[in-house]
Amino acid sequence: xxxxxxxxxxxxxxxxxxxxxxxxxxxxxxxxxxxxxxxxxxxxxxxxxxxxxxxxxxxxxxxxxxxxxxxxxxxxxxxxxxxxxxxxxxxxxxxxxxxxxxxxxxxxxxxxxxxxxxxxxxxxxxxxxxxxxxxxxxxxxxxxxxxxxxxxxxxxxxxxxxxxxxxxxxxxxxxxxxxxxxxxxxxxxxxxxxxxxxxxxxxxxxxxxxxxxxxxxxxxxxxxxxxxxxxxxxxxxxxxxxxxxxxxxxxxxxxxxxxxxxxxxxxxxxxxxxxxxxxxxxxxxxxxxxxxxxxxxxxxxxxxxxxxxxxxxxxxxxxxxxxxxxxxxxxxxxxxx
Amino acid sequence: xxxxxxxxxxxxxxxxxxxxxxxxxxxxxxxxxxxxxxxxxxxxxxxxxxxxxxxxxxxxxxxxxxxxxxxxxxxxxxxxxxxxxxxxxxxxxxxxxxxxxxxxxxxxxxxxxxxxxxxxxxxxxxxxxxxxxxxxxxxxxxxxxxxxxxxxxxxxxxxxxxxxxxxxxxxxxxxxxxxxxxxxxxxxxxxxxxxxxxxxxxxxxxxxxxxxxxxxxxxxxxxxxxxxxxxxxxxxxxxxxxxxxxxxxxxxxxxxxxxxxxxxxxxxxxxxxxxxxxxxxxxxxxxxxxxxxxxxxxxxxxxxxxxxxxxxxxxxxxxxxxxxxx
Numbered sequence: 001x002x003x004x005x006x007x008x009x010x011x012x013x014x015x016x017x018x019x020x021x022x023x024x025x026x027x028x029x030x031x032x033x034x035x036x037x038x039x040x041x042x043x044x045x046x047x048x049x050x051x052x053x054x055x056x057x058x059x060x061x062x063x064x065x066x067x068x069x070x071x072x073x074x075x076x077x078x079x080x081x082x083x084x085x086x087x088x089x090x091x092x093x094x095x096x097x098x099x100x101x102x103x104x105x106x107x108x109x110x111x112x113x114x115x116x117x118x119x120x121x122x123x124x125x126x127x128x129x130x131x132x133x134x135x136x137x138x139x140x141x142x143x144x145x146x147x148x149x150x151x152x153x154x155x156x157x158x159x160x161x162x163x164x165x166x167x168x169x170x171x172x173x174x175x176x177x178x179x180x181x182x183x184x185x186x187x188x189x190x191x192x193x194x195x196x197x198x199x200x201x202x203x204x205x206x207x208x209x210x211x212x213x214x215x216x217x218x219x220x221x222x223x224x225x226x227x228x229x230x231x232x233x234x235x236x237x238x239x240x241x242x243x244x245x246x247x248x249x250x251x252x253x254x255x256x257x258x259x260x261x262x263x264x265x266x267x268x269x270x271x272x273x274x275x276x277x278x279x280x281x282x283x284x285x286x287x288x289x290x291x292x293x294x295x296x297x298x299x300x301x302x303x304x305x306x307x308x309x310x311x312x313x314x315x316x317x318x319x320x321x322x323x324x325x326x327x328x329x330x331x332x333x334x335x336x337x
Numbered sequence: 338x339x340x341x342x343x344x345x346x347x348x349x350x351x352x353x354x355x356x357x358x359x360x361x362x363x364x365x366x367x368x369x370x371x372x373x374x375x376x377x378x379x380x381x382x383x384x385x386x387x388x389x390x391x392x393x394x395x396x397x398x399x400x401x402x403x404x405x406x407x408x409x410x411x412x413x414x415x416x417x418x419x420x421x422x423x424x425x426x427x428x429x430x431x432x433x434x435x436x437x438x439x440x441x442x443x444x445x446x447x448x449x450x451x452x453x454x455x456x457x458x459x460x461x462x463x464x465x466x467x468x469x470x471x472x473x474x475x476x477x478x479x480x481x482x483x484x485x486x487x488x489x490x491x492x493x494x495x496x497x498x499x500x501x502x503x504x505x506x507x508x509x510x511x512x513x514x515x516x517x518x519x520x521x522x523x524x525x526x527x528x529x530x531x532x533x534x535x536x537x538x539x540x541x542x543x544x545x546x547x548x549x550x551x552x553x554x555x556x557x558x559x560x561x562x563x564x565x566x567x568x569x570x571x572x573x574x575x576x577x578x579x580x581x582x583x584x585x586x587x588x589x590x591x592x593x594x595x596x597x598x599x600x601x602x603x604x605x606x607x608x609x610x611x612x613x614x615x616x617x618x619x620x621x622x623x624x625x626x627x628x629x630x631x632x633x634x635x636x637x638x639x640x641x642x643x644x645x646x647x648x649x650x651x652x653x654x655x656x657x658x659x660x661x662x663x
Contacts, residue, residue, distance in 0.1 A: 044528060188392035189392070190392065190595060190614075193597075193612055196600070221603055256528060260602050262601065263584070267581075270535055272536060276500065277497055277499075
C-alpha cells in the first residue's frame with residue numbers, strides 16, 4: 001500500500017505578541033503526517049510542540065498567529081481557509097484531545113449531551129441516531145454501561161474515564177487526524193497504560209493518523225512510528241523510534257536520553273544537560289541549543305544548522321552530527337527540501 | 338497510640354501504625370472518616386533514602402506531612418532519633434526535619450528576596466551570631482545548590498522552575514537537618530532540569546549525610562534515587578524492599594502492574610514487554626473495600642482477601658509484602 005501523506009506542515013512560523021516583545025514559539029518546522037501512522041512530537045516546555053499542534057487546528061490564543069508557512073491538508077493550504085471552513089475541519093477531519101480531562105468537559109451538561117453536540121454539529125445524525133452513536137462511541141472507548149453513563153455529569157467520572165470520554169468525542173465524527181496533546185500527563189501510570197493501549201487499539205480499528213505531543217520519552221518510545229524532537233521552536237532531529245533512541249545524532253537528543261533514569265543506568269550518576277531552559281524572547285543567533293551544549297563549536301554560535309542526513313539515514317540539525325558525517329567520508333551535505 | 342512502643346535506636350525516623358483520618362461531610366449530618374493513611378509503619382536509617390510511591394490519592398503526601406507534623410495524626414507513633422514526635426517535642430525537632438515541596442511556584446513567597454527566603458529558617462531558629470554570619474551562611478547554602486551569589490537580592494519570579502526548586506532546597510538545608518521530606522520535589526521539572534536536581538539531591542546526601550523520604554509517582558526516578566522503596570495503595574503499604582530487589586522481583590500484584598505500566602524510554606522493551614493492565618479505577622477512599630483494598634482490581638483475589646487485610650510479612654532480606662496469595 002502506498003503511503004499517503006495526509007497533512008504536510010511546511011516551514012511553519014508561529015509567534016505571540018506580548019508586552020515584552022514577540023515570542024517566536026515555532027520557528028520554521030516542517031513535517032509530513034502519513035495516513036494511519038503515529039507521529040510523536042517530543043520536547044520540553046517551551047519547545048513549541050503544543051503551539052505547532054494548535055497552529056494546525058488554528059486554535060491559538062488571541063495574541064498568537066501563524067506568521068508564515070503552509071499547512072497542507074490533502075494538498076489544500078488550510079491556513080488560507082476562512083473560519084467557517086476551518087470549523088468544519090476541526091472535529092470532522094481533525095480532532096484534538098487535551099492534557100487535562102478535568103477542565104475540557106463542561107461540568108453543567110451531561111456526558112451524553114456533550115457527545116451528541118459534537119455529533120449533531122458535524123454529521124446528519126439527529127435525535128435517536130445521534131444518541132445511539134454516542135452510546136456506540138462510549139462503548140468503543142471502553143466505558144462500562146454506556147446507556148447509564150451517558151446520563152451522568154463529568155464529576156461522576158474519574159480522570160481516566162473522562163479522558164476516554166474526550167477520546168470518544170474526538171473520534172465521534174471519524175476524523176482523519178487525531179492530535180493528542182499530552183493526553184496522559186495528568187493521569188496515573190496504571191491509568192496511563194490503559195489509555196495508551198486504548199489509543200493504539202482505536203488506531204488499528206479506525207485507521208486515523210495520530211500526532212502525539214508529549215514531553216515523556218517513555219510514552220513516545222511506546223507509541224510513535226516516527227519521532228520529531230523539538231527544541232526552541234525548531235526540529236532538532238527526526239527519525240523512527242529506533243533511530244532516535246538507539247542512534248541519536250543531535251547533541252540535544254543525546255543529552256535528553258542521558259538525563260532520564262533508565263534500568264541500564266541505575267546506580268550510576270545521571271548526566272544532565274547543563275544550563276537553564278531557553279528564553280524565547282532572546283533566541284541565540286545560531287543553533288538554539290548551543291548555549292547549553294557541551295560540544296558547541298564556533299559555527300554553532302553563528303549559523304543555524306541545516307537538517308542533514310546522518311550516517312544511518314535519519315535527519316538531524318546539528319553541526320556536530322555534520323562533522324561526524326564528514327569524518328565518516330560523507331562530505332555530501334544534503335539538505336531536506 | 339502505643340505508649341509502650343520501644344523505638345529501635347538504629348533508625349533515624351520510625352513510624353509505627355500511623356493513622357491519619359480526615360472527617361468528610363457526607364449528606365446533611367453524616368461525617369465519614371477519609372482514611373488517607375491507615376496503619377502505615379516504616380523506618381528510615383540515617384543517610385538513607387526511602388522512596389514512597391503510589392498513585393494519586395493513595396496517601397503518600399499525607400504520610401510525609403504527618404511525619405513532620407504538618408498534620409496531627411489520628412493515631413500511631415512517630416519517632417525521630419528515638420524521641421517521640423508529638424506536640425511538645427516537635428518545636429525542637431523541626432530544625433532537624435525539613436520539607437521540599439512539589440510546586441516551586443507556590444512554595445516561595447513572591448514578596449521575599451532569595452536571601453530572605455533562605456534566611457527565614459535561620460531567623461526562626463536563631464542560628465546565627467551576627468548579620469555577617471547570617472549572610473555567609475546564606476551565600477554558602479546558595480553555592481551548595483548551585484545558585485550565584487548575585488541572585489541573593491532577586492525575587493522568586495525572576496527564576497526558572499529548576500532554579501526555584503534549588504531555592505526551596507537551600508531553604509530546607511538552612512537548618513542543617515538530618516531528614517528531609519521531598520514531596521514530588523522533581524515532578525514539576527523538565528527532564529533535563531530534573532536530572533540536575535536529582536544529582537544535587539544525591540550529592541547533598543553524600544556531603545551532609547541527610548536522609549530523605551522521597552515521595553514521587555515517577556517510578557524510574559524513585560528507583561534511581563532510593564535505597565529502599567515503599568509502595569502504597571489506598572492508605573496502606575503493600576510492599577517494601579530494597580530498590581533493585583523491588584524492581585527485579587516485585588511480589589505484590591499491585592507493584593507488579595505498577596512496574597509493568599511504566600513506559601520505558603526504549604522502543605524495544607516498550608514494544609515487547611507484556612503489560613499487566615489493571616482494570617478499572619482506584620476505589621474512592623470514602624468507600625474502601627473490605628479486607629485488602631486492592632482486591633477489587635486484583636487478578637488473584639480470593640474470598641479471604643475480602644475478609645481480612647493481609648499484614649506486611651518478611652519474605653527474606655527485608656522484602657516485606659502484604660498479600661494473601663503471593
